Amino acid sequence: MNARYESKISNCFVANLGNSPAITCNLRLAFEYFDSHITSPRINQRFHKTYIIGFMKKLILAMTASLLFITGVSSDAAVERRKDQFGKDFGYYVYPIAGEIPGLGTAAGVGASVLNMGGNDVDFTGYAIDGDFEARGFALLDYHIIDKRRIFDFGYNDYLVAPIAYDRGIYSDPDDVIHPKAEGGYLLGQMTYTFDERRYEIFVRALNGRERILEVLDKDGVAFPGVDAEWERGTYYSIGGSIDLTDDRLDPRRGWRVEFAAKLPHDTEADESRFFVTDYNFSAYLPMRRWDTLAFNLFHSRSHVTRKGETDFAMLQAFSGLNCDQYLAGPNRNNCLNTESKYLQRIIANNRYGTASPLVARNGYALLITTVFTPQECSFMALSTAGI
Numbered sequence: 092m093n094a095r096y097e098s099k100i101s102n103c104f105v106a107n108l109g110n111s112p113a114i115t116c117n118l119r120l121a122f123e124y125f126d127s128h129i130t131s132p133r134i135n136q137r138f139h140k141t142y143i144i145g146f147m148k149k150l151i152l153a154m155t156a157s158l159l160f161i162t163g164v165s166s167d168a169a170v171e172r173r174k175d176q177f178g179k180d181f182g183y184y185v186y187p188i189a190g191e192i193p194g195l196g197t198a199a200g201v202g203a204s205v206l207n208m209g210g211n212d213v214d215f216t217g218y219a220i221d222g223d224f225e226a227r228g229f230a231l232l233d234y235h236i237i238d239k240r241r242i243f244d245f246g247y248n249d250y251l252v253a254p255i256a257y258d259r260g261i262y263s264d265p266d267d268v269i270h271p272k273a274e275g276g277y278l279l280g281q282m283t284y285t286f287d288e289r290r291y292e293i294f295v296r297a298l299n300g301r302e303r304i305l306e307v308l309d310k311d312g313v314a315f316p317g318v319d320a321e322w323e324r325g326t327y328y329s330i331g332g333s334i335d336l337t338d339d340r341l342d343p344r345r346g347w348r349v350e351f352a353a354k355l356p357h358d359t360e361a362d363e364s365r366f367f368v369t370d371y372n373f374s375a376y377l378p379m380r381r382w383d384t385l386a387f388n389l390f391h392s393r394s395h396v397t398r399k400g401e402t403d404f405a406m407l408q409a410f411s412g413l414n415c416d417q418y419l420a421g422p423n424r425n426n427c428l429n430t431e432s433k434y435l436q437r438i439i440a441n442n443r444y445g446t447a448s449p450l451v452a453r454n455g456y457a458l459l460i461t462t463v464f465t466p467q468e469c470s471f472m473a474l475s476t477a478g479i
Contacts, residue, residue, distance in 0.1 A: 346375075
């Protein structure tokens, strides 16, 4: 996708906005979302109001204090913007989409974008692709409810995918995988308050969608359709903010940016875990020679479990298993049981540890320097150079 959409929604690299929800920032990042979420047992959520209100107060106070502190420290460190951060020049284009996404396969399609409609900062983009996986969606970006202050973004995606699912943990076998096949769709909306040429922003985000697991395929593509294929619906909320002291929000070449977000906790069914996720992302840019920029990125995500879910294998097998007893004793049944075990172990891990935001190729960094993984955390540091 065009780089304009890579960061067109603020905080695109935090809290899975760019690497998941309905905005077509980047197709590869968008489908990373499916790999990290579709194998959850359900997405049916109900909010516990007392818990949420208390958590929200603490989180808002912490975020406000952090913003005030960092703003005070960095008030003299802001780099002058190279250009206007609210585009007005009209443009449009239609483009083909073709490629291969690791873990999903190959697909091809078409996309179209219209920039700065009506002489305003509003953009529209849409796409449709088909192949080993299917997806289509659209997004309306940067609609100014209050000019240069309150901005609304909205989008929709639907999909049919069967991504590679590894065992959780750093010791998983890269050749021993399953492919949960899922279909779903979701709406995403975001309200952003922005200040000082988009240097300081806070946002509230909501995602509403439905999803179902159609079948689970083993590593050789053999399908076992015994899972519960009923639609599950859910609504998720996130809040966050960013401080962007770079020379351009969409195309930074010098300066630094810090972003943070929290996916709010939610009540689930009695056998499911309840947790919230905090994400932090720091990026720095240093010009090198005449045409290059050295980019540094540090990312950390952690899930915070407030209630563990069901971890008894036999109990989960009865409700979410692949019904392997339908096969006669022999290789097919053994293969089904092995696939079922891997599928249920992912549910058990989610019920015990929650799920942090996945590690993806954020901001296009090519060189991964170091990573830190625990059952509840994901951290990485990366370095790369990019031509101007």
